[in-house]
Amino acid sequence: MLAKITPVLCLVLSTVAASAAPCPADALGTARILSVDRSVLTVGRKHFPTTLPLAAKEVVLTFDDGPWPGTTPRVLDALARECVRATFFLVGRNAAAHPQLVRREAAEGHTVAHHTYAHPLLDHLRPEAAMAEIDRGMAAVETALHGHAATIPSAPFFRFPGFASSSPLLDRLAARGITVFGADLWASDWNPMTPDEQLHLVLDRLESAGGGIILFHDTKAQTAAMLPAFLRALKTRGYRVVHVVPANPKVAAK
Numbered sequence: 139m140l141a142k143i144t145p146v147l148c149l150v151l152s153t154v155a156a157s158a159a160p161c162p163a164d165a166l167g168t169a170r171i172l173s174v175d176r177s178v179l180t181v182g183r184k185h186f187p188t189t190l191p192l193a194a195k196e197v198v199l200t201f202d203d204g205p206w207p208g209t210t211p212r213v214l215d216a217l218a219r220e221c222v223r224a225t226f227f228l229v230g231r232n233a234a235a236h237p238q239l240v241r242r243e244a245a246e247g248h249t250v251a252h253h254t255y256a257h258p259l260l261d262h263l264r265p266e267a268a269m270a271e272i273d274r275g276m277a278a279v280e281t282a283l284h285g286h287a288a289t290i291p292s293a294p295f296f297r298f299p300g301f302a303s304s305s306p307l308l309d310r311l312a313a314r315g316i317t318v319f320g321a322d323l324w325a326s327d328w329n330p331m332t333p334d335e336q337l338h339l340v341l342d343r344l345e346s347a348g349g350g351i352i353l354f355h356d357t358k359a360q361t362a363a364m365l366p367a368f369l370r371a372l373k374t375r376g377y378r379v380v381h382v383v384p385a386n387p388k389v390a391a392k
């Protein structure tokens with residue numbers, strides 16, 4: 139009896155394994171992992187003096203404002219098809235509303251980072267209120283990931299909504315060992331355009347910049363729609379994807 143069912147079990151197991159790792163031979167892939175330690179305070183030349191230590195034609199893919207049903211799953215599907223890993227800067231209230239998407243991002247190996255709770259422009263708030271907003275966002279994301287709140291996040295990476303930083307807030311985040319991400323180039327996907335227009339805009343900017351941290355929004359349908367073609371273009375044009383991770387990730391308490 140056992141001999142008869144074993145082949146069936148093997149077939150089922152191999153099917154499961156294949157569907158869990160559908161990485162084609164010509165996939166773009168993640169070229170390398172870059173650990174960012176807490177001594178790195180700010181990165182991204184759009185707003186700060188320096189950026190990550192990237193070589194020519196290396197890119198870091200970042201997505202802000204999610205997770206969002208309908209678009210974030212399409213972005214994750216596109217990344218999975220090309221076997222590339224990205225960094226998501228989450229809005230806490232979206233993480234609280236869609237915790238399964240936060241857990242999917244983490245389960246698929248992406249870096250889950252932080253972008254406040256409700257996306258206010260923090261330079262309009264008193265520093266205490268701004269820090270409370272940052273902490274509430276981190277707590278919501280950590281709760282989605284681990285089931286309990288924490289204001290020292292698993293990945294101590296933060297991006298200001300609208301890049302609206304201030305010196306007092308940068309000082310406070312630095313004191314807590316949190317790296318603030320800007321970007322080296324924007325997709326400008328807050329401006330409505332067709333997916334094809336979006337694709338050409340970001341590819342033109344990438345060719346001019348030669349690489350760097352790219353800012354997308356996984357809440358935007360035009361971005362989700364163009365991402366498969368964008369990742370294919372990275373492959374054919376010889377760009378390499380770098381995945382940023384925290385150097386010493388905090389182990390979540392049980």
Ligand SMILES: [Zn+2]
Nearest residue numbers: 202203299300
């Ligand atoms: Zn944002």
